[in-house]
Amino acid sequence: MTIYRAPIQDTLFVLNDVLGFQRYSNLPGFSDATPDVLEAILAEGAKLAENVMHPLNRVGDMEGCVRHDDGSVTTPKGFKDAYDQYREGGWMGLAAPAEFGGQGLPYAVHTAVSEYMISANMALMMYPGLTQGAIAAIVTHGTDEQKATWLPRLIGGAWTGTMNLTEPHCGTDLGLLRTKAAPNGDGTYRISGQKIFISAGEHDMSDNIVHLVLARAEGAPEGVKGISLFIVPKFKLDASGNPGERNTLSCGSIEEKMGIHGNSTCVMNYDEAEGTLLGELNGGLKAMFTMMNEARLGVGLQGLSVSEIAYQNAVSYARDRLQGRSLSGAKAPDKKADPIIVHPDIRRSLMTMKAFNEAGRALALWTAIKSDVAHRSGDDKDRQAADDYTGLMTPVVKGVLTDKGFDHAVMAQQVFGGHGYIEEHGMSQFVRDARIAMIYEGANGIQALDLVGRKLAQNGGRAVQAFFKEVGEFCEENRADEKMAPFTKSLKKGLNDLQAATMWLVQNAMAKPDNAGAASTDYMHLFGLVALGYMWAQMAKSAQAKLADGANGGSPFYDTKLVTARFFMERVMPETATRLARISSGADTLMALPAEAF
Numbered sequence: 001m002t003i004y005r006a007p008i009q010d011t012l013f014v015l016n017d018v019l020g021f022q023r024y025s026n027l028p029g030f031s032d033a034t035p036d037v038l039e040a041i042l043a044e045g046a047k048l049a050e051n052v053m054h055p056l057n058r059v060g061d062m063e064g065c066v067r068h069d070d071g072s073v074t075t076p077k078g079f080k081d082a083y084d085q086y087r088e089g090g091w092m093g094l095a096a097p098a099e100f101g102g103q104g105l106p107y108a109v110h111t112a113v114s115e116y117m118i119s120a121n122m123a124l125m126m127y128p129g130l131t132q133g134a135i136a137a138i139v140t141h142g143t144d145e146q147k148a149t150w151l152p153r154l155i156g157g158a159w160t161g162t163m164n165l166t167e168p169h170c171g172t173d174l175g176l177l178r179t180k181a182a183p184n185g186d187g188t189y190r191i192s193g194q195k196i197f198i199s200a201g202e203h204d205m206s207d208n209i210v211h212l213v214l215a216r217a218e219g220a221p222e223g224v225k226g227i228s229l230f231i232v233p234k235f236k237l238d239a240s241g242n243p244g245e246r247n248t249l250s251c252g253s254i255e256e257k258m259g260i261h262g263n264s265t266c267v268m269n270y271d272e273a274e275g276t277l278l279g280e281l282n283g284g285l286k287a288m289f290t291m292m293n294e295a296r297l298g299v300g301l302q303g304l305s306v307s308e309i310a311y312q313n314a315v316s317y318a319r320d321r322l323q324g325r326s327l328s329g330a331k332a333p334d335k336k337a338d339p340i341i342v343h344p345d346i347r348r349s350l351m352t353m354k355a356f357n358e359a360g361r362a363l364a365l366w367t368a369i370k371s372d373v374a375h376r377s378g379d380d381k382d383r384q385a386a387d388d389y390t391g392l393m394t395p396v397v398k399g400v401l402t403d404k405g406f407d408h409a410v411m412a413q414q415v416f417g418g419h420g421y422i423e424e425h426g427m428s429q430f431v432r433d434a435r436i437a438m439i440y441e442g443a444n445g446i447q448a449l450d451l452v453g454r455k456l457a458q459n460g461g462r463a464v465q466a467f468f469k470e471v472g473e474f475c476e477e478n479r480a481d482e483k484m485a486p487f488t489k490s491l492k493k494g495l496n497d498l499q500a501a502t503m504w505l506v507q508n509a510m511a512k513p514d515n516a517g518a519a520s521t522d523y524m525h526l527f528g529l530v531a532l533g534y535m536w537a538q539m540a541k542s543a544q545a546k547l548a549d550g551a552n553g554g555s556p557f558y559d560t561k562l563v564t565a566r567f568f569m570e571r572v573m574p575e576t577a578t579r580l581a582r583i584s585s586g587a588d589t590l591m592a593l594p595a596e597a598f
């Protein structure tokens with residue numbers, strides 16, 4: 001049995017002390033999230049995560065989902081009950097618009113609570129997670145009638161949503177998709193085709209499932225310019241808007257997969273199923289990106305969440321497991337051996353995970369606040385700057401947090417030695433579950449290309465220049481502060497490497513696009529290191545301010561922050577130099593060999 005405790009104090013430190021959450025109280029929803037309310041929400045969310053969702057994590061892994069001959073799917077024992085508690089607690093609508101039954105609280109609060117619940121049970125939280133994407137797409141692109149029809153029950157959690165993009169021959173390259181939409185002449189369409197790998201495609205937890213399906217309308221152009229998004233419900237609605245006649249769609253099978261067994265990954269067959277257009281005809285890509293951006297931040301959070309729970313279990317094991325003696329003399333002389341937490345190499349793993357988790361949490365919450373500003377601010381300039389930031393940081397959050405999430409699940413497993421490899425301790429599940437987050441919602445290689453190929457150059461590089469300026473100014477403003485020197489020096493060095501890499505791309509990628517492709521993954525991680533380093537420098541500054549205020553109260557919380565910040569700067573940040581060296585070596589050796597030489 002694994003353990004899990006929601007890191008509430010850490011979340012509050014980041015939101016209140018580091019990111020100045022209360023500064024945004026002029027934005028809709030923020031004034032409702034007073035410090036007391038915020039703390040109460042986190043505590044309630046933590047209870048649900050720890051007491052209800054976490055005990056089901058292993059059950060979900062062992063039992064998986066079962067498809068019956070009639071195409072129905074049963075989720076693991078306890079999942080429906082837990083989902084009912086999530087729904088009844090109003091968690092689905094926490095940040096959703098109040099006019100459709102949501103609570104209108106900041107997305108940042110939703111993000112903070114979701115981290116806990118995903119740590120506790122990633123597979124279970126995918127059902128509401130996909131629904132959030134569907135809600136976002138309908139809020140942004142739906143007609144008034146579609147919003148009134150679908151949103152209240154999606155936001156209330158009575159119905160869940162899905163994203164149907166992938167087809168057997170069409171994954172990353174959505175221009176290849178073949179699912180067809182034929183107009184019925186009454187505003188509805190007949191959708192036909194097969195989708196694969198559809199998360200939460202069929203299950204027993206909600207009264208209806210609202211599928212958002214990408215399809216090609218009759219006569220539409222080839223490629224991505226000819227795809228549209230459709231709302232295709234499992235049950236068509238009757239005259240009073242309740243689930244009525246069964247639509248002609250079904251789950252053909254569920255995938256046997258490496259992890260997230262508690263989530264049903266379905267092959268979905270659409271056989272002239274009735275649907276309505278969401279957004280503009282042939283504007284499916286735009287509508288889909290609304291879902292995808294939300295979902296990408298959510299998947300980044302999955303990386304962080306699994307890293308956190310894996311870390312907590314590794315710490316607990318390292319404190320108990322007795323093997324060998326400390327290099328600096330016995331630490332538990334009354335026992336036959338010392339706990340393995342005394343060994344520097346075990347410390348290396350634990351500190352690496354800890355330093356990443358705390359900065360990753362800050363980065364996820366900072367990005368969520370920016371997303372709130374982008375959607376809620378009344379000031380055009382603020383909205384634009386926040387939107388620039390969110391666009392730039394989405395591939396970084398998705399790609400870096402999930403790559404590292406998996407690395408850390410493996411690192412935590414390694415702390416258990418052979419006991420991590422057997423199923424009993426639950427570490428294998430973390431490794432298996434974390435792996436998918438690097439693949440779906442655009443594989444991480446595609447995130448890196450999105451960053452390098454699209455986001456850097458957008459609006460003449462406005463977003464990236466603003467980020468460089470902000471981090472540079474932070475270093476400059478704190479240059480004279482001796483206590484900040486260990487943090488700002490290292491951060492400035494990382495920023496210099498990132499700027500040099502960006503300049504190298506400007507000079508070398510236009511004439512030779514393979515240079516951009518060859519640099520992309522290293523560039524994304526270099527970007528992530530600087531973003532995480534910036535979070536640590538700010539956390540160090542806040543911790544120092546708290547200590548100066550005498551806020552420590554005998555607790556080692558803020559001192560621990562400072563040590564962890566130093567660890568990050570000394571042992572993680574130097575990787576920026578390696579990343580820069582790789583980037584500026586160009587594409588030559590990658591591309592030199594003919595395909596048959598491999």
Ligand SMILES: Cc1cc2nc3c(=O)[nH]c(=O)nc-3n(C[C@H](O)[C@H](O)[C@H](O)COP(=O)(O)OP(=O)(O)OC[C@H]3O[C@@H](n4cnc5c(N)ncnc54)[C@H](O)[C@@H]3O)c2cc1C
Pocket residue numbers: 162163164165166170171172173196197198199200257265436439440441442443444445446449
């Ligand atoms: C468990 C699970 C759940 C999923 N849930 C959903 C869901 O709910 N809805 C949905 O629609 N889909 C879902 N997917 C599908 C998922 O999003 C795709 O698997 C993913 O987008 C990659 O597509 P693909 O598997 O066809 O790989 P491919 O597109 O064939 O890519 C293979 C590899 O090539 C790389 N690659 C491809 N093109 C390029 C390029 N131009 N440049 C550089 N590298 C490239 C990719 O990064 C990848 O590493 C799910 C998949 C799984 C396994």
